[in-house]
Amino acid sequence: MPGPAHRMPLVLSMGEPAGIGPEIIVKAWQALRRDGPRFAVVGHAETLKALGSPVRSVLSVGDAEPVFSDALPVIDQPLSAPLVPGRPDIANAGAVADWIAMAVDRVLGGEASGLVTAPIAKAPLYAAGFRFPGHTEFIAELTADVPHPGTRGPVMMLTARDLRACLVTIHSAIRDVPELVTAERVIRVSRVVHEAMRRDFGIARPRLAMAALNPHAGEGGALGLEEIEILRPVAAALRAEGIAITDPLPADTMFHDEARATYDAAICLYHDQALIPVKTLDFWGGVNATLGLPIVRTSPDHGVGFDIAGQGIARPDSLIAAIRLADTMAAARAV
Numbered sequence: 001m002p003g004p005a006h007r008m009p010l011v012l013s014m015g016e017p018a019g020i021g022p023e024i025i026v027k028a029w030q031a032l033r034r035d036g037p038r039f040a041v042v043g044h045a046e047t048l049k050a051l052g053s054p055v056r057s058v059l060s061v062g063d064a065e066p067v068f069s070d071a072l073p074v075i076d077q078p079l080s081a082p083l084v085p086g087r088p089d090i091a092n093a094g095a096v097a098d099w100i101a102m103a104v105d106r107v108l109g110g111e112a113s114g115l116v117t118a119p120i121a122k123a124p125l126y127a128a129g130f131r132f133p134g135h136t137e138f139i140a141e142l143t144a145d146v147p148h149p150g151t152r153g154p155v156m157m158l159t160a161r162d163l164r165a166c167l168v169t170i171h172s173a174i175r176d177v178p179e180l181v182t183a184e185r186v187i188r189v190s191r192v193v194h195e196a197m198r199r200d201f202g203i204a205r206p207r208l209a210m211a212a213l214n215p216h217a218g219e220g221g222a223l224g225l226e227e228i229e230i231l232r233p234v235a236a237a238l239r240a241e242g243i244a245i246t247d248p249l250p251a252d253t254m255f256h257d258e259a260r261a262t263y264d265a266a267i268c269l270y271h272d273q274a275l276i277p278v279k280t281l282d283f284w285g286g287v288n289a290t291l292g293l294p295i296v297r298t299s300p301d302h303g304v305g306f307d308i309a310g311q312g313i314a315r316p317d318s319l320i321a322a323i324r325l326a327d328t329m330a331a332a333r334a335v
């Protein structure tokens, strides 16, 4: 069955070539080739071919559509150093970053309806001079000059099952978090999430739940003042502008099944506050999405899995979920 005629295919960046990215891309293509969302990969064709997949070199993402059921479409790019699974080579870091930038260009140029990124290893990229904490900030920079209808992100959202957890701070050391949780940041992130729930997820009246910073939401000030001084006034200000958001909730009791049913997205204040519940709920099906950008971008919730790379045991479930979510978000934006 052909992909949706009204939308261009997605584009995938191949990510760290020495990680599990190439093998899960091939497995995802095998799972989706008959009736799943179409995509083309920006990366190293030979690496994907060596995994036993038929590969077709294409020049444009749009060319993926007619070949997709027979071969994995790849916009072929060179590698600088030979590949050893599980052992990243910083000589390849430039290529990894270039593939992401090229994939973003394809979306901005209208060739692709959205971007899915396979995992990158941060350390070799940092060692090679990459100056962004991760994809999220890099893609925000690459799209900074493109108009965006609404409050601009990036906001990192991790989602699994019925939980959407959105981050006020992303890759920050825990000791820096209290200072970074400013009223301005919480307001901006909440606005982005509110708009994205409507635009990308089709929720007409989004309900947001704000996580507290301190145990027991500060216990009336005895365990911290951030709830009283920053978070409650911010929640009130957001409600005054029409955003349905709770006062800060004790974070330990807001992620169980019944609690999740009361909101559409959680505003979380730091990385592990959001990512632990998501990856515990469904590590295999979890997806990372970037909100508040002019392009749709998703990624699996896991990393490069160097410990199992090249063994053929990596599961493609999260990448498949990321491809499906990017397709759904692109469809929502196309309406």
Ligand SMILES: NC(=O)c1ccc[n+]([C@@H]2O[C@H](COP(=O)([O-])OP(=O)(O)OC[C@H]3O[C@@H](n4cnc5c(N)ncnc54)[C@H](O)[C@@H]3O)[C@@H](O)[C@H]2O)c1
Pocket (backbone or CB within 6 Å): 020, 024, 118, 119, 120, 121, 122, 123, 135, 288, 299, 300, 301, 302, 303, 304, 305, 306, 307, 308, 313, 314, 315, 316, 317, 318
């Ligand atoms: N989207 C991304 O680019 C992304 C996301 C998370 C982590 N990372 C990066 O990945 C690197 C390694 O991070 P980490 O070790 O914390 O996390 P990881 O997700 O790579 O690995 C954690 C554990 O889960 C296993 N695992 C991960 N994905 C799997 C899969 N698809 N199938 C089976 N098992 C799987 C691994 O083998 C490992 O034991 C770091 O450099 C980190 O920055 C990148």
Ligand SMILES: N[C@H](C(=O)O)[C@H](O)COP(=O)(O)O
Pocket (backbone or CB within 6 Å): 133, 134, 135, 136, 137, 275, 288, 299, 300, 301, 302
């Ligand atoms: N914080 C993410 C996680 O742990 O899953 C991951 O590092 C991805 O970040 P980028 O999407 O910004 O690369």
